[in-house]
Amino acid sequence: MEDHLHRRDHTGVQDFVLLEDYRNPDAFLENLKKRFHEDLIYTYIGPVLVSVNPYHELDIYNPEIIHSYKNVNFYELPPHVFAIADASYRSMRGENRDQCILISGESGAGKTEASKKVLLYIAASSTHSSDVERVKDRLLESNPLLEAFGNAKTTRNDNSSRFGKYMDIQFDYKGAPVGGHILNYLLEKSRVVHQAPGERNFHAFYQLLNGASPITLKQLSLTAEPDAYFYLNQGESSSLQTMDDQANWRAVQHSLDVLDFSQQQQKALFAIVASVLHLGNVKFEADGKDMAHISNPNLVATVAELLGCQEDKLLLALQNKTIEANNEKLRSPLTVDQALYARDALAKGIYDRLFTWIVHKINSSLSNRCKIKCSLMGLLDIYGFEIFQVNCFEQFCINYCNEKLQQLFIELTLKSEQEEYQREGIQWEPVEYFNNKIICDLIEAKPIGIMSVLDEECLRPGDTTDATFLSKLGETIGKHPHFISHSVADNATRKTIARDEFRMLHYAGDVTYNIKGFLDKNNDLLFRDLKEAMVETTNAITSQCFTKAELISKKRPETAATQFKTSLAQLMDILMSKEPSYVRCIKPNDYKRAGQFDEKIVLHQVKYLGLMENLRVHRAGFAYRRPYEVFLKRYKSLCPATWPSYRGHPKDGVQALVSHLKYGEDDYRLGKTKIFIRFPRVLFATEDAFQRRKHELATQIQSKYRCFHQRKVFLRMKISAILIQCHWRRVIAQRLLERRRKAALVIRKFVKGFRYRNEPECEENREFVKFTKMNWLKRLAQAAPQSVLDKTWIPAPRLLAETSGHLQKLCTRNLVLKYVKKITPTMKSQMKQKVVAERLFKGKKDVYPHSVKDHFVDSRLAPHHATLKDKLQKLTNENIKYCTYVTKYDRHGYKSRKRVLFLAVTTLFVVDEKDCKVKDRVPYSSIKGVHTSNLMDGVFVIVVAASEENGACKGDIILQSDHVIETLTKLVMISNNESVLQIAASGVINHDLAGGKQGQIEFSKGDNYLVKKGKGGQLLVVDGSNELRLTNSDLDLGAERTS
């Protein structure tokens, strides 16, 4: 907060309350001046805004600035008329209290401008809707129209309001403007017929002449030269640099359209303005009897045409006066002066009533259509205090009005403030101030007051004149301290007052009034003849403004002063019923010049506006007060003891609150019903703390709500999830059920099919059979034999038994075919040999299984005997089919010799391994037998038939081969004689020895292989079956190879 204050105070102080030397007018002035030269035209005195007219446009009313003042604490931003408008608007909405903004100050101080800014702010900051926009437009558009008809250039102000205006803006409960109502006060109608030098008539005349199209002007019989009209040329300043009459005319026309003035009404309005101008040019000449004659009756004809009345009647009414005496009507001709007076009275009367009619018309256009109760915000822009060279009845009324407003200000601020302190029992040091009630009483008191005396003079029969009125004043109120006239003044003063003048010592200064016209103006006389003429007009407006009822009424119309006094009293009542805000306008100089600060003139205004007293009261008093309930309600959140609610008496709550906030002892006082806070900064600090707290609370509420909301969302999601789960489970269960049902059906069908499986195909078993077939075929596909040796075959159901048989055969055939296709010629011959070997030896000789696993080869010669075969080949020209190492046991003493056996196509050779010498050569045809044992040994005996070649005496050949099965198989196959092979099962083989002797070979089983000569001369062969024991697997392998 301190930050804010410091930041705002860089040029003087923004609030005079913060002024150190607050009792010193010079300090006050200095602050105002300093700020004025920095274009800081606004300064506060507490809640009162002091505004100094800058006389040049400032960029402080743009939409951004409007926006920045929206809903902002009054003290947070630099002083501004928008801040006053905002505070008032918020107070109206927040506390539901009708408001009024009183803008006061002397002529040219900027009241009307300030009121326009307030209106601008209200229009910009309230809510938007088409209806509201319509009302806003109309409220804003009422200004150009009223200014055109009610404002004029005076020596003090180029756009001086010559009427008082009080505008009520009506707001609905949402704070949107929904209607408005304008009250107008005492238009200075004398201006219509007369202007002081340097002044102008009402703007409307000049705007019409300068802005209207030539056609319109022609229709109104006007020329575009203001100086051609008597009512416009008296002030000799018809053109005005600061006013663009043409642009304003366009603005007026736009306003007329927006405010629902029909074309007919607009025409009537222009006709009235024109007719007033024409009337002013009507001239009178005196005839021989000194009676008035119109010298330019054509103008009257024009007026009659424009207003729609009879020309003759108007002519007569302008030159004569009908007097009623003893129920007889007498027409009396008028003198030139009287005629001029009647003419001017008519012009003033028409224009005055036209203005009132315009206000009514605007009111009907602004009227609130909905009947719901509205809040009101009043805006008072009334003519300011005036002192002219010559001051007349109008100035008297205007200044009286300002006295009343000052009185109201005193009532509401100074007096009531002090009274409130007393009421609340707060110690208070009274502040001296000038109470202008005495002047108000001087003017309005009954029976002795200036107005009463004036009325009396107007009503009194006999010869009453302005002079008699003045002498009456001298008699009645001559001794009043605020009244001076020539007759009652002391010698020194008398020199400054003429005999037809009186002076009043107003609160704002002394004003000398010239009494000329007081009575006439107060009587406000319009001759009956002229009224009658007007009642008959067809002009849409005058016909409404002048009514027959007025003519019939016998009641004497109220005097202008009484009317004004009554309407002012009503205004005061209206203002008293509302919460006021003040804008006090100050004029910086008399020349309407920017940047010029005339200290004398400003000081004078500061004094008479009572700003110093105002400041003193604020400094002595308290800047802020609120009932305990209201204060506690707003700030209770700042103290734990009062938050969220305080149960005790509100005063105690407030006490607890301020103690908690550590208010200084001098910062506040507790009254009977209210708390009083002395300095704005204290309130500001509290408000700031509240704003911060509000955010905290909002955050808390937000977080709670978010939590609550999230929980709601969560619970919803949970319920949804459960629901989805339930549904999904149901779906799954349904699907399972469905599957189980289907499965049961399938099983049932299957069982049924199984039971009917052996029946011919029928409905019951069709599926089953199909399935069984398919199933078996599938299994078969997986488990079908992959090789010819694999004899497995999965058993087939009965109904496929036949198929199974076929398939098995097919499969075997197929496998065989595949196998056969893979067999090479080598393998084939190997196979043939193995088949032969099997046939010869399987189950007959023990060593056979051991031979199965080895391939039969054509040569068993070792690699280092590679040349041996070539040598053997040289021994015969036959092809050598087989050769192998053998051991030969000779036929004499069974001596063993290393030999090579080779088999040619027709002959068997046994050769020495060393020298390759043929030892035996036996043609196959000579072989009578080949004997071998049934044991594991490799010994065999070739029985040779006696021949020339070998000689029988050599005996049989006893050989031993390590590959006896192969050797014997080859021998049998090459010799092509299987029958020669004999396997001895007895364990003895007899054979022939050389020289025809007989030998014997004994075979026996034994662990170690042994061939030796026995003691009986026989050859003993032990088969060494242990050495050659083979594993079963080897045997199996061999068996397979064979097959």
Ligand SMILES: Nc1ncnc2c1ncn2[C@@H]1O[C@H](COP(=O)(O)OP(=O)(O)OP(=O)(O)O)[C@@H](O)[C@H]1O
């Ligand atoms: N805030 C402002 N910014 C710029 N110019 C201003 C401001 N206030 C007033 N003026 C100027 O001062 C002139 C007179 O102001 P305004 O008409 O508001 O005076 P007033 O107090 O209404 O006088 P009166 O009592 O004669 O009607 C305006 O026409 C305008 O040129």
Ligand SMILES: [Mg+2]
């Ligand atoms: Mg004004």
